[in-house]
Amino acid sequence: MRLLLALCSLPLMLVACETPPESAPLRLTWGVVENRGQAFDFTLTLTNAGTAPWPASGWTLYFNSLRRILPESVPPEVTVEHVNGDLFRLFPTDAFPELAPGDSLTLTMQGQYWAIKRSDAPAGFYLIFEDDRDPVPVPVTVRPFTSERQTRRSPADVLPVPTAASVYRTNAALPPHPPETPPVIVPTPVRMTPGTGTFTLTPDTPIRHAEGLDGEAAFLAEALAPLLGTRPPVEPGTERRAGAVVLETGPVAVPGIATHDEAYRLAVTPEGIRIAGEGPAGVFYGVQSLRALLPVQAYAGPQPSLEVPALTLEDAPRFPYRGFHLDVARNFQPKEAVLKLLDLMAFYKLNRFHFHLTDDEGWRLAIPDLPELTDVGGRRGHTTDERDRLVPSYGSGPFPDHLPGSGHYTRDDFVEILRHATARHIEVIPEVDVPGHARAAIRAMEARHARLLAEDRPGEAAAYRLIDPDDASSYRSVQMWDDNVLNPCVPGTYRFLEAVFDALVAMYAEAGAPLTTVHIGGDEVPHGVWERSPACAALIAEDPALDGTDDLWDHFLRRTSDLLAARGLTTAGWEEIALAASSDHTAGVPNPGFARRGFRAYVWNTVWGWGAEDLAYRLANAGYPVVLSNAPHLYFDMAYDKHPEEPGFYWAGFTDTRAAFELVPFDLFKNARADALGRPLDPATFTGRARLTETGRRNILGLQGQLWGETLISPERLEYMAFPKLLGLAERAWAPEPAWARHDDPASRQAALAEAWSAFAHRLGRRELPRLDHLHGGVAYRLPPPGAVIENGLLHANVAFPGLTIRYTTDGTEPTATSTVYAGPVAVTGPVKLRTFDTRGRGSRTVEVHP
Numbered sequence: 001m002r003l004l005l006a007l008c009s010l011p012l013m014l015v016a017c018e019t020p021p022e023s024a025p026l027r028l029t030w031g032v033v034e035n036r037g038q039a040f041d042f043t044l045t046l047t048n049a050g051t052a053p054w055p056a057s058g059w060t061l062y063f064n065s066l067r068r069i070l071p072e073s074v075p076p077e078v079t080v081e082h083v084n085g086d087l088f089r090l091f092p093t094d095a096f097p098e099l100a101p102g103d104s105l106t107l108t109m110q111g112q113y114w115a116i117k118r119s120d121a122p123a124g125f126y127l128i129f130e131d132d133r134d135p136v137p138v139p140v141t142v143r144p145f146t147s148e149r150q151t152r153r154s155p156a157d158v159l160p161v162p163t164a165a166s167v168y169r170t171n172a173a174l175p176p177h178p179p180e181t182p183p184v185i186v187p188t189p190v191r192m193t194p195g196t197g198t199f200t201l202t203p204d205t206p207i208r209h210a211e212g213l214d215g216e217a218a219f220l221a222e223a224l225a226p227l228l229g230t231r232p233p234v235e236p237g238t239e240r241r242a243g244a245v246v247l248e249t250g251p252v253a254v255p256g257i258a259t260h261d262e263a264y265r266l267a268v269t270p271e272g273i274r275i276a277g278e279g280p281a282g283v284f285y286g287v288q289s290l291r292a293l294l295p296v297q298a299y300a301g302p303q304p305s306l307e308v309p310a311l312t313l314e315d316a317p318r319f320p321y322r323g324f325h326l327d328v329a330r331n332f333q334p335k336e337a338v339l340k341l342l343d344l345m346a347f348y349k350l351n352r353f354h355f356h357l358t359d360d361e362g363w364r365l366a367i368p369d370l371p372e373l374t375d376v377g378g379r380r381g382h383t384t385d386e387r388d389r390l391v392p393s394y395g396s397g398p399f400p401d402h403l404p405g406s407g408h409y410t411r412d413d414f415v416e417i418l419r420h421a422t423a424r425h426i427e428v429i430p431e432v433d434v435p436g437h438a439r440a441a442i443r444a445m446e447a448r449h450a451r452l453l454a455e456d457r458p459g460e461a462a463a464y465r466l467i468d469p470d471d472a473s474s475y476r477s478v479q480m481w482d483d484n485v486l487n488p489c490v491p492g493t494y495r496f497l498e499a500v501f502d503a504l505v506a507m508y509a510e511a512g513a514p515l516t517t518v519h520i521g522g523d524e525v526p527h528g529v530w531e532r533s534p535a536c537a538a539l540i541a542e543d544p545a546l547d548g549t550d551d552l553w554d555h556f557l558r559r560t561s562d563l564l565a566a567r568g569l570t571t572a573g574w575e576e577i578a579l580a581a582s583s584d585h586t587a588g589v590p591n592p593g594f595a596r597r598g599f600r601a602y603v604w605n606t607v608w609g610w611g612a613e614d615l616a617y618r619l620a621n622a623g624y625p626v627v628l629s630n631a632p633h634l635y636f637d638m639a640y641d642k643h644p645e646e647p648g649f650y651w652a653g654f655t656d657t658r659a660a661f662e663l664v665p666f667d668l669f670k671n672a673r674a675d676a677l678g679r680p681l682d683p684a685t686f687t688g689r690a691r692l693t694e695t696g697r698r699n700i701l702g703l704q705g706q707l708w709g710e711t712l713i714s715p716e717r718l719e720y721m722a723f724p725k726l727l728g729l730a731e732r733a734w735a736p737e738p739a740w741a742r743h744d745d746p747a748s749r750q751a752a753l754a755e756a757w758s759a760f761a762h763r764l765g766r767r768e769l770p771r772l773d774h775l776h777g778g779v780a781y782r783l784p785p786p787g788a789v790i791e792n793g794l795l796h797a798n799v800a801f802p803g804l805t806i807r808y809t810t811d812g813t814e815p816t817a818t819s820t821v822y823a824g825p826v827a828v829t830g831p832v833k834l835r836t837f838d839t840r841g842r843g844s845r846t847v848e849v850h851p
């Protein structure tokens, strides 16, 4: 046990490690008693797990809590202080009793808002002792959420927790869908014309290609190697020759779509395969479609030959921007996880990777001239001065240098990521989140300042400071930081941004990757910033264009975008960068100035019932190029559903695969059904809201799925939250506008949508998910727990993605990969436990039904 602990604290041991419970002298149990809407009661029980008395003083318990702990609710035995962000500390007062071995003390307190899930529980508890001992992590047990008082957010919350029976009813309503031959690939192509017969691919089938397509040909050969056992030969040249796969560029006509680079035509006949792309990107997508048509079993292990159904695909994307956003700041994701994600994005024809590299809780990209950014800003662990690391967040614990709290990409890692993306026709859009969400950079530059001062180099020390040290403004960000916004009135801010932008330009150049756009965040700047900054007061006094603090927002954006424009780069940001500054953008009024500058806005805050549901349209109509990033449909860090064991956030609602699939990009109001609490929405609410104008429609660049990192504690969790939601996104971003979206009558639209969703759900269960069991090393996608009921003594079960296997037990044990397969209604006499399984034997959460 000691050895494990020691390993965890070894520098650069980038391993996620669990603390062995035996080593902790204290045991903790946390549980929700009741949610009341604006606050919830919870208990924290401290149990002496050691053999000596647990002392009444001399220790402090640190932990991360996503919810603010209400100070007035703290009982007399302890003091709870908010350190910063989500870090709190608890220590005994004089009223704290010494605990005999085995004894417990239960503290009842309140948290802000609500907590209804295991992933809402505080995490990362550790003890710090007055006598300088090493920090000691303390395990916490979360009490199950079983009663409605625990799972109902407020009296207004009408959304039930899913049960085996409710899931059964939802699944049973799915219209049946016959198997498809030839298979319909995901995303659905514009036109598929079935042919006759098949083409047989073997290890000897040559891949022939036109000039300039070496990359695409090599990619296909590499992709086929694991399916055929060896890499088929690649040859230059495109002359017709029987039995070959030929890649070429040339004009491609796709019905209903203006010709562009990404269009392709894939023709499979028994004699050969021809992929013609309008440009190399089109050829690449033709190659991906070919991979998607191959027998799914081949992905499980090499086959001597592969039968490809004869057909013709004529295809091009609906939207030029098909993005996926990954936050690696809150929790770090190793390079390998990112490379794999890029592979999977490319397989589903996504072409923009929005890389959220910086935030309050971490700076993840090495900038050679500013080593503190990653040395300090890319590490988290226990600290009281943050000289060499940031404080823990999201349960990352006391020890620095292990995943997922610590970690960063070296310059070489980043160049490798860029090359990998470029070879897959994915543009990487880096995000440097400023002026808010910038605490990691601020702390890092303060550490740099302190180092250079200590080295007696005051001039250099001041150069990259991001704050006004005399700023007495007080604010609190959404994530509860009080010092996370850089100052727009000090020169260090712009020097810093120039250094970072220059480093980005250099890394992209080295990788041969296109850098067209930098995303500067701009989100969630808290109310109250800069108001009491002497540096800002001086700037406002001196610059006649500045009337007050509100004007600093435009000032900052203008200067920052000037720096980008000087490097030929477009400025992108969250919706706030396109809104007129009313200190915190609450008015939601488009800022005309930045539309003229070509700012690109990523619109997220379209939460049902919050009033900004039409914001994307107002910005697009006002001239802003818009990427729809709608939180309720495209925030993949939202939990799949309300079940307490289903991890994730839910402030924008619950977001499953269907949420992305059913988005109607040009008429979002068609998606209005219920708010985040499950209350039905009255369509009349939206009658006066903005609709897309013709100009507005042209300004919708596309869609993006967002994966924020607070709950992404491992690459497996990343995959769980992203898949299969990403397939719903890919379908909506690539496939032509579906017929159901054009129905104006809600009832007929719902019926047509149900049919379309059913076809998609069957495709997932029969082909896409079984392929994901092996594709690019296999994906830890979410397996939906089965639905089940027992009626008249018969067990009925079903699954959201028909084709997945359901297994069950009747002896009270957990179903395993060898338990009985559910093949149809079966007589049972007692309780039944069921799980969904993939082809690898990975199982879903268990559900239980009773007669």
Ligand code: TNX
Pocket (backbone or CB within 6 Å): 523, 524, 574, 604, 635, 637, 649, 708, 709, 710
């Ligand atoms: C809001 S939406 C944020 C992020 C969080 C996310 C969690 C936006 C631009 N900012 O900082 O990670 O919610 O869902």
